[in-house]
Amino acid sequence: MSGWAAPRTRFSKTSFNAKHDWSQYPTTSYTCPSCHANSELALRDLDKYAHSRAVLDEREDLAQLFQVLPEVMRSWGNSILPMWCAGCASPVLILYDATESHILGRCYWLSWVVEAAGVQGATQSGSNSGGAA
Numbered sequence: 296m297s298g299w300a301a302p303r304t305r306f307s308k309t310s311f312n313a314k315h316d317w318s319q320y321p322t323t324s325y326t327c328p329s330c331h332a333n334s335e336l337a338l339r340d341l342d343k344y345a346h347s348r349a350v351l352d353e354r355e356d357l358a359q360l361f362q363v364l365p366e367v368m369r370s371w372g373n374s375i376l377p378m379w380c381a382g383c384a385s386p387v388l389i390l391y392d393a394t395e396s397h398i399l400g401r402c403y404w405l406s407w408v409v410e411a412a413g414v415q416g417a418t419q420s421g422s423n424s425g426g427a428a
């Protein structure tokens with residue numbers, strides 16, 4: 296059951312900039328909507344895929360997953376980072392914008408999350424996870 300979500304509903308931190316963040320090497324934590332496992336994402340991961348959406352050309356399965364995102368939203372972000380949930384190994388695509396600012400240095404802004412394990416519009420019978428917000 297695939298779907299998409301706003302980053303703030305999945306990640307503990309959704310924007311980075313070099314000036315304020317780089318010295319601390321912060322990570323952001325992704326919470327899987329399906330298995331509730333946490334996966335850590337580091338700045339070097341965002342560095343690695345900045346200004347590239349090539350993963351859509353390289354991986355047909357991920358390109359198909361990307362189609363889940365409504366068309367008008369697919370251009371939100373000049374970079375796409377693929378990751379796999381640490382708990383259930385479901386693929387996740389993170390759309391983000393990588394920019395350079397004279398004041399802030401490199402900046403990353405997460406724009407959308409596309410998930411193979413997304414639960415949008417789906418209800419699981421028999422599993423009440425308690426909804427800790």
Ligand SMILES: [Zn+2]
Pocket residue numbers: 327328329330331332380381382383384385412
């Ligand atoms: Zn998972």
